[in-house]
Amino acid sequence: LAEARGAVLSLKLDKMSDSISGQTVVDPKGYMTELNSLKITSDAEVGDIKKARLLLRSVTMTNPKHAPGWIAAARLEEVAGKVVQARKVIAEGCESCPTNEDVWLEAARLQTPENARTILATAVRHVPTSVKVWLQAAKLEPTDEATKLVLRRALEFIPNAVAIWKAVIELEDVDGARLMLGRAVECVPQSVDMWLALARLETYERAKQTLNKAGATIPTDHTIWIAAAKLEEANGKDAMVDKIIVHAMKRLRKYDVRIDRDTWLKEAEACEMADAPLTCAALVKHSLALGVDPEDQKRTWMDDADTSASRGAIVTAKAIYHHALQVFPTKKSIWLRAVALEKTQNGPRVMELLENAVQNCPQAEILWLMAAKEAWVGGSVEQARSILRQAFNANPNSEEIWLAAVKLEWENDEMERARALLAKARSQAPTARVWMKSVLLEREARTHGDGDAKAREEALLTEGRTRYPTFEKLHMMAGQFYEDLGDLDGARKHLRDGLASCPKSIALWKQLTRLEEKTKGEMKARSVLESGRLKNPKNPELWLEAIRLEARHHNDKGQENLMAKALQECPDAGILLAESIDIAPRTQQRRVSLTALKKKDNDPAVCLSVSKLFWNERKYSKARKWLERTVQLNPDFGDGWAYYYAFELKHGNELQREDILNRCIKAEPRHGDLWCSISKQTLNRKKKVGDVLKLVVASLPVINIPQVVAT
Known part of the structure; x- marks a missing residue:
């Protein structure tokens, strides 16, 4: 045992x-x-x-x-x-x-608190250097004064105990804390926290002296130098901030203290949070290149900026971009990132950044266009014109800049100026898009009652189609022109001529289908679509048009057969999978939606159809979740925004409606069948995104039109 x-x-x-x-x-x-x-x-x-x-x-x-x-x-x-x-x-x-x-x-x-005090009184006689025992003894005292007495007694035995100094200082008022800290830095001169706490309680001049002593006593600690820089910044001595950080870097190198760039960047973010942007920028400026090879600098710095911005450290991210632009002033991508960050914060420096950007990257058309748009949106049309004139000098034959100048005049109802610019563009920088914009201008003028615009539009269409026979949009516009005039045979002829030149144009096939359906019925339209599918096999858009043709004429069996064939030929087409959910019998919609999601769960059209399914089933929280997923997957998908806004009109509150409206305006969607059918109408061309959204919502079958218009 x-x-x-x-x-x-x-x-x-x-x-x-x-x-x-x-x-x-x-x-x-x-x-x-x-x-x-x-x-x-x-x-x-x-x-x-x-x-x-x-x-x-x-x-x-x-x-x-x-x-x-x-x-x-x-x-x-x-x-x-x-x-x-x-x-x-x-x-x-x-x-x-x-x-x-x-x-x-x-x-x-x-023990009970009273007996515990007696025990600890005995304990400190046996272990007078135990910080834990003294702190516990102080904690058991009933009053602050008694606690202070115990802690001060402890300091007689262990004057280098930082924890006890901190505990006793916390109990003092400002003047008492200042006195205690003055003594503490003598007893524990290596405690950075004590020096910094003392500096915070002193006047500007005395704080400087304190930090200088701290730096001399602990030359290897970087936080003292950062505190000194923040002190100068807080007292308006901006010029000193950069000098202090430079001096700090030299001193730390002298003492062989190596601090990696990630630590410096975190310190910069901490300075930003402490409302010291100049210190933040100085830290970024002098640490960003540490340990980074020159060939890796641009990529690494962009990653740094993204990381800081994702953590909410916007000032740090801006400082990184600023330094990167000092090193790489001709890099368009950095200017674009810097401008985008400034715009997300509605910063006042957007225009200043763009002006600097175009000076350093004069051949970057997008920067000129952004600068002109910023001036125009800001209400300065003349400044926008001036920017575009400079852009012309730097890029004399740029299609984008010509069209931007035209848009500026057009949007400000200067039709003659816009017409003159387009005429000049057609002679100096002729492109298919320039011709298309010329036709659109005359179409709008015709719509608004300009009697001569019809002849000009027809002449431009004729010449444009001759010059650019493979540009599908001019053929489509010719078909629309003659259809507007009531010349359906002329429209049909021009569309068929267009298909002869552009047999792969899906939009032309769809337009001819609609024309034939309107004039000769579904049989002829069906024939056109069959021809289109023969020349463009495995095209989901033509299959979708054929399915919807049968739906418009209530041919459920034909619609079902076509959907089966379409999914055999294009099994992963999102628009077809979405339509299969929409047209499935109600009892089968859940099964069809699961099949669609297995194949294409990241397609916005599929997600929109799933959200409509939940909406119909009155599962509103799930419907909202899928609508949110739809607009997250593709913010450019206008139909998703329209259904989301319609949903909030029916089932949301005022804040939710306002949020969706504002997010849609910010996203500026341009695609989606329903969206384009409204936004591309001539009468709606100048309407703002929010107005177009409400018009699209008003056209949905799920909404009450007067309610939307009123909203």
């Missing part, structure tokens, strides 16, 4: 003691936690307690100087509900291990 007990004890003690010094490596709190988890609910567990008591008794008798054994024995009695016995055991422990702070702390824990 003795040998068995010895073996068990050996195992326990091996875990509890160090093999060389014999000192404890056991966390007493671990013992406590383990014992706390015991619940005595059966005779077996009572037996376990007895065994544990015998074992721990053996431990304390064998090695009475082993403090964790006493702590565990006391905790065992406490768990067993014998608090008095626990106090007796730990009292023995205090006698056996008078220099162990954990035993005294455990003894105090097991």
Whole structure:
């Protein structure tokens, strides 16, 4: 029995003691936690307690100087509900291990507050340098004054205890804290926190002196230099900020202190949060290139800016872009990123950035166009004209700049100016798009009653189609022109001529289908679509048009057959999968939607159809979730925004409606069958995105038109 007990004890003690010094490596709190988890609910567990008591008794008798054994024995009695016995055991422990702070702390824990104070008063005589014991003794004092007395007494024994200095300083008023901190930095000169706390409580001049002393005492700590820079910035000494950071970098290098760039950038973000943007920018400027090869700088810095922006550190991200542009002033992509970030914050420097951008990247058309648009949106048409004139000088034959100049005049109802610019563009920089815009201008003029516009439009269409026979849009516009005039045979002829030149143009096939359906009925339209599918196999748009043709004429069987064939030929086409959900019988829609999602769960059209399914089933939270997914997947999909806004009109509140409207305006969608059918009407050309959204919503079958118009 003795040998068995010895073996068990050996195992326990091996875990509890160090093999060389014999000192404890056991966390007493671990013992406590383990014992706390015991619940005595059966005779077996009572037996376990007895065994544990015998074992721990053996431990304390064998090695009475082993403090964790006493702590565990006391905790065992406490768990067993014998608090008095626990106090007796730990009292023995205090006698056996008078220099162990954990035993005294455990003894105090097991007592009432009054008795605990007495025990800790005894403890500090045995372990006068124990920070834990002094802090616990102070904590038990009933008043702040008594607590301060205990802590000050502690400092007489351990004047270098930072934790005690912090505890006593927290109890002081501002003047008292200043005095205590002055003494603290003498006693613990290596404590950066003490120096910084003292500097924060001092006047500007005295704070400078304090930080200078701190820097001299602890020359290897960068936070002191950052605090000095922030101090200068807070007191309007902006020019000093950069000098201090430069000096800091030199001093740290002198003492061979190596701080990686990630740490510096995190410090920069912390300065931003502390409302010290100049210090933030200086840190970025002087640390960004650390450890980065020149060929990797641009990519690395862009990643840094993205990371900072994602954490909400916008000033840091702007500082990164600013420094990157100092190094790479001719990189268009960096200018675009910097401008985009400024715009997301509605920053005042957008125009300034764009002006600098076009000076450094004069051949970057997009920067000129953005600058002109910014001026125009800001209400300065003349400034926009001036920018575009400069853009012409830098890019004399740019189609984009010609068309931007035309749009500026057109949007401001300067039709003659726009017409003159287009005429000049057709002679100096002729392109198919220039011709198309010329036709659109005359179409609008014709719509508004200009009697001469019809002849000009027809002449432009004739010449444009001759010059650019493979540009489908001119053929489509010719068909629309003659259809508007009531010359359906002429429209048909021009569309067929267009298809002869552009047999792959799906839009032309669809337009001819609609014309034939209107004039000669569904049989002829069906024939056109079959021809189109022969020349353009596996095209989901033509299949969709054929399916919808049958739906318009209530041919359910034909619609079903065509859908089956379409999905065989184009099994992963999102628009077909979405339509299959919409037209499925109500009892089968759930199954069809699951099939569609398995094939194409990231297609906005499919997600929109799923949201409509949940809407019809009155599962509004799920419908909202799928509508949100739709617009997240493709913010350019106008139909998704229209249904989302319609949904909130029916089932949302004013805040939700306003949010969707504003997000749609910001996204500026341009695609979607329903969206384009409204936005591309001549009468709606100048309407703002929000107005177009409401018109599209008003055309939906799920909404009450007067309600939308009123909204």
